[in-house]
Amino acid sequence: MSDLNKSENREVITGGDFKRMVSGAYSEFLLEYEAINALPGAGHLPGTHVLHTMGAAVMPLVDVKDNGIGGLARRVSAAAIFGARGSAGVVLAQLFRGLGTGLSGKYNATSSEFGKAFQYGILYAQRAIPEQPERPIITIAKAVAKGAYKAVRANVPISEILEAAITAGQQAMKVLPQEDAGARIMFTFLTGCLKGLDGNFVSPAISLSLGLEAGQPGMPDPRKDLVRPYCVRFDIRNQKINPAEVEKELEDYSPFVLVRPQDKGVQVHLHTDHPGRVLEQAVGWGPLKDIHITNMSESHTLIAEDALQSVALLAVAGNKAQARELQEAGVSVIVRGTEEACPSVSELVSAAHSDLAASYVLVAWSRDFWLACRQAKKLLGSRVELVLCENKTQQAAAIRAFDGGKSARENAEAMLAALG
Numbered sequence: 067m068s069d070l071n072k073s074e075n076r077e078v079i080t081g082g083d084f085k086r087m088v089s090g091a092y093s094e095f096l097l098e099y100e101a102i103n104a105l106p107g108a109g110h111l112p113g114t115h116v117l118h119t120m121g122a123a124v125m126p127l128v129d130v131k132d133n134g135i136g137g138l139a140r141r142v143s144a145a146a147i148f149g150a151r152g153s154a155g156v157v158l159a160q161l162f163r164g165l166g167t168g169l170s171g172k173y174n175a176t177s178s179e180f181g182k183a184f185q186y187g188i189l190y191a192q193r194a195i196p197e198q199p200e201r202p203i204i205t206i207a208k209a210v211a212k213g214a215y216k217a218v219r220a221n222v223p224i225s226e227i228l229e230a231a232i233t234a235g236q237q238a239m240k241v242l243p244q245e246d247a248g249a250r251i252m253f254t255f256l257t258g259c260l261k262g263l264d265g266n267f268v269s270p271a272i273s274l275s276l277g278l279e280a281g282q283p284g285m286p287d288p289r290k291d292l293v294r295p296y297c298v299r300f301d302i303r304n305q306k307i308n309p310a311e312v313e314k315e316l317e318d319y320s321p322f323v324l325v326r327p328q329d330k331g332v333q334v335h336l337h338t339d340h341p342g343r344v345l346e347q348a349v350g351w352g353p354l355k356d357i358h359i360t361n362m363s364e365s366h367t368l369i370a371e372d373a374l375q376s377v378a379l380l381a382v383a384g385n386k387a388q389a390r391e392l393q394e395a396g397v398s399v400i401v402r403g404t405e406e407a408c409p410s411v412s413e414l415v416s417a418a419h420s421d422l423a424a425s426y427v428l429v430a431w432s433r434d435f436w437l438a439c440r441q442a443k444k445l446l447g448s449r450v451e452l453v454l455c456e457n458k459t460q461q462a463a464a465i466r467a468f469d470g471g472k473s474a475r476e477n478a479e480a481m482l483a484a485l486g
Contacts, residue, residue, distance in 0.1 A: 077223045078174045079177065084142075088127060095113070098250070098254045108153055108246070108248045109153045109434040113251075114152075115152030115154055115155040115408055116154045118291045119155035121288035121291030122291040122293045122410070123146035126138075126339070140170060143166030148410070149411070151408045151411075151438065152438070153434060154251055156194055158191070159411075161187035163190050164183065164189060165184060165186065167190075168185075177222065182218060184231075188208070202246035202248050208238075213235065214228075214230060214231040225264065228259060293410070295363045296339065296360065296362065298336055299335045300333075300355065302334065302352045304352030324336070367449075368419060377472070377477060379397040380399040380429070381465075398423065401413050405432050408438060411445070414438060425451070427474050428452050429461055430454050435454075440452065453482055464484055
């Protein structure tokens with residue numbers, strides 16, 4: 067393409083375009099997730115886990131007031147990272163994280179700016195899986211990034227950038243010994259974005275203009291994947307206020323609400339997807355002091371207040387019987403999850419946000435949980451230490467090595483040593 071042609075492309079990508087792309091990707095996964103589940107690679111039911119991750123990503127776009135592409139991308143990124151399930155879901159969430167980083171602060175974006183943000187996403191996705199040998203989803207991601215890079219340099223419209231990325235990925239796919247779930251996930255995402263950008267929805271199960279009620283009967287409902295990535299803490303200075311009544315009122319905004327009496331009123335701690343609505347409700351109860359809003363999908367420091375224990379065990383249980391066994395073995399906090407229905411990053415982080423203990427040792431008995439656990443650790447820092455096991459037998463051995471008198475790090479080292 068000549069320099070003259072390069073300068074002729076003045077395409078602008080708006081917030082509305084971005085909404086359609088994300089919705090298109092979700093729609094495409096609705097069509098493909100069962101086929102993805104049948105392919106090898108990326109753990110148990112990777113299609114289902116990615117579909118739930120996409121459901122979390124698309125929900126912030128419903129009834130959102132912000133029309134800027136940067137603000138929308140950040141909202142989608144936070145929800146995707148927090149709602150990520152399974153290895154495939156965590157990798158896809160990192161792609162959204164890169165998009166959010168690249169588009170931050172922009173109201174609209176040129177094709178070149180969006181293409182570069184997309185390359186950020188591929189880079190973040192690559193970094194999510196450090197193991198060797200390289201997984202097919204990363205092989206395809208690198209090829210896709212290379213194809214997108216050439217198209218961005220040529221300054222072509224965003225639809226052509228996506229088409230170039232898809233073509234480059236298809237060429238790389240030919241060298242794989244067999245079709246892989248991770249590779250199919252990457253193609254499904256790109257194809258869905260392209261269809262959404264063109265307004266070519268094959269399965270419009272979610273309509274941002276008509277509302278969620280326009281969905282087809284029997285389809286998975288993204289409302290079940292809604293996450294609340296903002297931790298809100300504040301004091302209400304009103305000695306006459308009833309803590310139980312405040313807690314009941316705030317349950318409409320969050321399933322996680324703690325209201326504690328204190329000398330001058332109450333202290334509130336909750337997780338929500340709309341901090342502004344919570345504060346608007348609370349201003350009628352009295353003066354608000356010491357307001358803190360933390361985006362839990364970003365790395366943050368959390369100080370436990372009045373923790374009952376210095377360190378506690380946190381683990382995943384698939385059913386009530388396993389939960390009882392873990393409790394009897396000394397596990398204090400349990401998150402529900404199986405290899406077929408992996409716990410989300412949100413569930414792991416929210417569990418560690420409880421003030422039961424100042425720090426936690428998170429024990430995982432399946433590789434399907436590993437990336438989500440690592441993401442939780444990345445977000446919570448020293449509040450959590452990891453002991454990643456291959457199976458329940460290893461997990462049991464690790465738990466037996468736990469000593470409540472030691473620090474979280476000392477326990478993690480001892481528990482890993484117990485695995486041999």
